[in-house]
Amino acid sequence: MPGRNVVVVGTQWGDEGKGKIVDWMTDHAQGVVRFQGGHNAGHTLVIAGRKTALQLIPSGVMREGVACYIGNGVVVDPAHMLGEIGRIEALAIDVRSRLFLSEACPLILPFHVELDRVREGRRESSGSGKIGTTGKGIGPAYEDKVARRALRVQDLKHPARFEAKLRELVELHNTELAYLGGAALDWQPMLAEAMQAAEQLRPLMADVGYRLHQAHAAGQNLLFEGAQGTLLDIDHGTYPYVTSSNCVAGNAAAGSGVGPGMLHYVLGITKAYTTRVGGGPFPTELDIDTAGGVGHHLSTVGQERGTVTGRARRCGWLDAAALKRSIIINGVSGLCITKLDVLDGLPEINICTGYQLGDRVLDVLPMDADEIAACVPIYETLPGWSDTTAGLTNWEQLPAKAKRYLERMQALIGAPIDMVSTGPDRVHTILLRHPFRA
Numbered sequence: 001m002p003g004r005n006v007v008v009v010g011t012q013w014g015d016e017g018k019g020k021i022v023d024w025m026t027d028h029a030q031g032v033v034r035f036q037g038g039h040n041a042g043h044t045l046v047i048a049g050r051k052t053a054l055q056l057i058p059s060g061v062m063r064e065g066v067a068c069y070i071g072n073g074v075v076v077d078p079a080h081m082l083g084e085i086g087r088i089e090a091l092a093i094d095v096r097s098r099l100f101l102s103e104a105c106p107l108i109l110p111f112h113v114e115l116d117r118v119r120e121g122r123r124e125s126s127g128s129g130k131i132g133t134t135g136k137g138i139g140p141a142y143e144d145k146v147a148r149r150a151l152r153v154q155d156l157k158h159p160a161r162f163e164a165k166l167r168e169l170v171e172l173h174n175t176e177l178a179y180l181g182g183a184a185l186d187w188q189p190m191l192a193e194a195m196q197a198a199e200q201l202r203p204l205m206a207d208v209g210y211r212l213h214q215a216h217a218a219g220q221n222l223l224f225e226g227a228q229g230t231l232l233d234i235d236h237g238t239y240p241y242v243t244s245s246n247c248v249a250g251n252a253a254a255g256s257g258v259g260p261g262m263l264h265y266v267l268g269i270t271k272a273y274t275t276r277v278g279g280g281p282f283p284t285e286l287d288i289d290t291a292g293g294v295g296h297h298l299s300t301v302g303q304e305r306g307t308v309t310g311r312a313r314r315c316g317w318l319d320a321a322a323l324k325r326s327i328i329i330n331g332v333s334g335l336c337i338t339k340l341d342v343l344d345g346l347p348e349i350n351i352c353t354g355y356q357l358g359d360r361v362l363d364v365l366p367m368d369a370d371e372i373a374a375c376v377p378i379y380e381t382l383p384g385w386s387d388t389t390a391g392l393t394n395w396e397q398l399p400a401k402a403k404r405y406l407e408r409m410q411a412l413i414g415a416p417i418d419m420v421s422t423g424p425d426r427v428h429t430i431l432l433r434h435p436f437r438a
Contacts, residue, residue, distance in 0.1 A: 003030070003215070005222040006265045006435045007252045010229030011326035013276040015304075015313060016269040017338035017421060022059040022225045024426050028436040030220035031067040032060030033212065035255030036245040037227035038075040038108060038141070039084070040134040057084050058225055061095060067215070068095075069208050072104035073245065073255020075141040076153060078197035080108075100206040102257070103154035106145040109166075109194070111173040111185050112137030118182040133278070142244040144169070153205060156198035163191055209257020216262055221436055224252040224263065230326040231365075238369045241280025249330040265435045268332040268415065270323060272340045272405075273298055275313040281373035284316035284352045294346065302342040317350040317379070320412035322365040327415045334418035334433060337406060341390040341422050349384050349405060352377040353412060382408060392422045395430055 006025065010016040026032060039055040056076070060066035070076065085095050116137045133139060144150040149169065155162045170187040177184060216222060226247055231237045233247045246255070253260045275298075276282050286295030288304075295315050298304065304313035326332070343349060354363040355375035366372050385401040392398060398406075398420075410417050418438070420430040 001219055002217055003219050003221040004264050004436055005216065005224065005262050006267055007224040007226065007249045007263050008267045008269060009226040009247065009249050009330050009332075011231075011268040011270045011323055011330070011332070011335070012229045012274055012319075013231045013280075013282075014227075014229035015275055015277065016229060016271050017336075018226065018269045019054060019059045020421065020424065020426065021267070021269055021336050021338070021419070021429075022223055023062055024429055025223055025435065026060045026063040026066050028221055028434070029060065029066060029223040031069060031212070031215055031222045032058040033069040033071055033208075033222060033224045033252070033256050034058045034074050034227065035071040035224055035252045036073040036247060037243065038136060038138045039077055039080045040136045040138045040228070040243070054088075055084060056081055057088060057095065057099065060223065060225075061088060061093065061099070064094075066098065068099045069206075069212065069256065070099070070101045070105060071208050071256030072102040073251060074102070074105050075108050075138055075145070075245075076101070076105045077108035077113075077137065078156075078194060078201060080136075082197060082200055096204065099204050100208055100211060101153060101201065101204040102208040103152065103205050104257075105153045106141050106150040107152060107155075107194075108137040108141040109151065109169075110137075110190055111170055111177070112140040112144070114177060114182055114185060115140040115173060115180075118177060118180045122180055139244040140173075153201065156194060156201060157205070159195060159198075162194065166191055166194070207257075212256060212258050212262075216258070222262075224256065226252070230329055231322060233329075236325075236329050236367075238280045238372055241278065241369060249332075265333045265438055266330050267418070267435050268326060268330060268335045269338060270335050271338050272318065272343055273302075274316045274319050274322075275302075275304055276316075277311055277313050281369055281375075282314055282316060283322075283355060283372060283375045283377045284319045284350075285314050286316045288312065288315050297346065298342060302339055317352055317377075318409065319352040319365070319377070320409060321352055321354045321363055323413040324363070325365040327413055328364075332415045333438065334416050334435065335410070335413075336419035336421060337409070337417055338421040340402065340406075340420055341388065343384065343402075343405075344388050344390065345386060346384040349382050350379040351382065351405075351409065351412065353380050354378045380408075389422050391425075391428050393427065393430055395420070395432060398430070 298315040385399040
């Protein structure tokens, strides 16, 4: 009998806590698949009090015996990947025997990173506004993919072919770097480093799409792990303040090489409030710098700093109108609410139910970033609770006002809450309906 497969996606601007939930659900999965993004993701896991931050390797790596797949929709920096493998292996965790890397993944190379850095600096100095990229070369690597000139993992198996394509790419990108005021790069050190990495990456290369097909047919359950969040999606996010890939559930098929019929349940991860890293509109944003304010509470109690960038995350009230957009785009089957415990102790809690935009009232997030920036949030106020929710594992243990908040959220966004995370550790989870059994 074929297995059952679940897609996990962020429904906000990323940083919703996807890594913990993927790790938690791997007790019912035999494989975890990354299908987009690169090492601009930051998935933090806390297991028995030990914190581990993953960027590229699927979160299932922390569960013994779970296969980890990196699909063709991911862009891969070979140096970073090998470094991350080494850091995990230093924890006495086997990685290489169960990690499968799609040969079709585009490579991130040093000129991509330099282009990312120089372009962002140029935007800042010109006053046009920074996009807020992580500076990892993700965007330029996807540009090469779409332009059909990217070097891919499979090219590492053919040194002569790799060298010829590399020389052309370096020449092309050096022209842009010179125009932007950056320094030209030498292709020869890149070639030497890539060929050295190739020796270690070759045993990991695989036809990931076919392997997933075989695993599914054999009855294995698979978990497809998204990175970033829906509102950062290149097509459906707050463009141009977005990432360079499709973060939505539909891309789990294209980004891993399986058919959409293999995706049975979509779990949307939603923070109990809202955060954002980098530039772009944020209707419910609060001041995080003034001590005693709600924004400062969310920032400090929630320890809101980017896993990858270390930048302070912008914080604000829950935006149900934005979530409604995410629910529709992803076809969310159920929600997991994370960081509920951060709201403990607040006397009142606001939920944005829609926006005033000029003379219009909207009940869903607009598509245009300038319109979003002009939106005035419409709030509904609910009473807060004083009892702690931290570490609770049963719905009935929740304070009555916390339950009311969650139930109102569920009604506003039109999707059921199936899980609630009440702390960072794997066990700090309330389960109402299991995605692999729903």
